[in-house]
Amino acid sequence: MARLSYDATFKPLVSEKGLAGAVGNTPLLKLNKLSKETGRNIWGKAEWMNPGGSVKDRAALWLIENAEKRGLIKPGGTIVEGTAGNTGIGLAHVCRAKGYKCVIFMNNTQAPEKMQTLRLLGAEVHAVPPAPYSTPDNFNHLAKKYAEETENAYYTDQFENPDNRLAHLESTGPEIWEQLNGDVAAFTCSLGSGGTWSGITHYLKSKNPKLKSFVAEPPGSCVYVYVKSGHKSIEVTGGSFTEGIGQKRITGNVAADIDLAEDAFLIPDEDTITMLYRLIDEEGIYVGGTAALNVAAAVRAAKEVPEGSNVVTIFTDSAHKYAERIFSKKWLQSKGLYDCIPDDLKKYADLD
Ligand SMILES: Cc1ncc(COP(=O)(O)O)c(C=O)c1O
Numbered sequence: 594m595a596r597l598s599y600d601a602t603f604k605p606l607v608s609e610k611g612l613a614g615a616v617g618n619t620p621l622l623k624l625n626k627l628s629k630e631t632g633r634n635i636w637g638k639a640e641w642m643n644p645g646g647s648v649k650d651r652a653a654l655w656l657i658e659n660a661e662k663r664g665l666i667k668p669g670g671t672i673v674e675g676t677a678g679n680t681g682i683g684l685a686h687v688c689r690a691k692g693y694k695c696v697i698f699m700n701n702t703q704a705p706e707k708m709q710t711l712r713l714l715g716a717e718v719h720a721v722p723p724a725p726y727s728t729p730d731n732f733n734h735l736a737k738k739y740a741e742e743t744e745n746a747y748y749t750d751q752f753e754n755p756d757n758r759l760a761h762l763e764s765t766g767p768e769i770w771e772q773l774n775g776d777v778a779a780f781t782c783s784l785g786s787g788g789t790w791s792g793i794t795h796y797l798k799s800k801n802p803k804l805k806s807f808v809a810e811p812p813g814s815c816v817y818v819y820v821k822s823g824h825k826s827i828e829v830t831g832g833s834f835t836e837g838i839g840q841k842r843i844t845g846n847v848a849a850d851i852d853l854a855e856d857a858f859l860i861p862d863e864d865t866i867t868m869l870y871r872l873i874d875e876e877g878i879y880v881g882g883t884a885a886l887n888v889a890a891a892v893r894a895a896k897e898v899p900e901g902s903n904v905v906t907i908f909t910d911s912a913h914k915y916a917e918r919i920f921s922k923k924w925l926q927s928k929g930l931y932d933c934i935p936d937d938l939k940k941y942a943d944l945d
């Protein structure tokens with residue numbers, strides 16, 4: 594008879610917290626080829642493994658559970674948010690699990706897959722034309738107004754609400770620190786609300802004040818200019834294909850920790866697309882634009898720390914939601930991005 598005994602070397606995760614038990618505790622993955630190339634260890638936190646598929650599931654859970662603790666949401670209440678999509682998807686999951694209605698305001702220029710996912714999760718989606726923050730038609734103001742005019746509604750306000758940043762102070766930061774046994778020389782990631790960058794930077798710097806944290810920005814976003822000008826300017830022009838990052842104002846969650854930034858990197862869309870295709874080919878990692886931008890920034894950060902150091906960034910989400918665009922030859926050509934795909938990888942830009 595065969596021997597019915599095997600040694601298991603992995604530690605399975607068990608949680609009695611339902612959906613909340615699936616948020617966070619993501620693996621930290623080493624990018625082997627880029628680490629070899631730079632002489633530093635480049636690590637990315639696999640945030641696509643959260644239930645809603647992005648880093649924003651952490652903020653969503655913290656925004657709702659902290660409001661519950663303060664008695665700001667009553668049973669049967671409505672959660673309202675303005676979002677580029679991923680925060681909304683995180684909120685929609687938590688709302689379903691807890692029996693709240695979820696109402697989302699977002700720009701109609703965002704990937705349709707995000708709106709579809711939101712609707713399939715039961716959220717009410719208001720896809721609105723983009724409008725400057727200075728006008729009442731901006732998606733953030735529309736969300737706030739809707740919450741004010743709705744009984745038993747709570748506006749989660751990811752941009753200004755410190756519970757967003759707290760999610761990363763209390764989970765992502767400590768996880769990174771534990772995963773590398775406190776040996777982290779540099780951190781970088783891009784900013785939308787700024788909760789991820791601020792929370793992680795604050796935690797890691799509180800453990801090691803010598804750690805260097807770099808802001809990573811797409812074209813058209815003001816935090817790069819703000820850091821480079823010594824907090825004197827937020828003037829920007831241009832834009833980026835990336836979704837969920839880039840800002841025209843300094844949000845409360847950015848302001849909280851921006852003094853801790855060593856420097857800022859501006860990553861052109863061309864470098865982001867090159868990295869996105871390289872990551873699939875060289876590392877088997879299928880991520881969206883902001884994660885690819887983060888890795889391009891991590892390569893820049895690697896030059897600022899000694900050889901052999903650990904440099905950490907965030908794989909914010911996967912490529913699935915953006916596939917119709919970033920793997921479409923026509924779409925890439927319309928953005929002037931097709932030619933920056935390495936020649937041997939152009940065959941993967943296979944969609945019409
Ligand atoms: C794909 C993606 N990357 C980055 C971010 C930025 O995260 P934060 O809002 O914490 O700055 C977001 C925000 O939802 C996102 O959706």
Ligand SMILES: N[C@@H](COC(=O)CCC(=O)O)C(=O)O
Nearest residue numbers: 676677678680785786837838
């Ligand atoms: N990442 C958050 C916030 O998104 C942004 O800040 C993108 C820029 C904007 O649309 O204001 C999300 O995806 O909700």
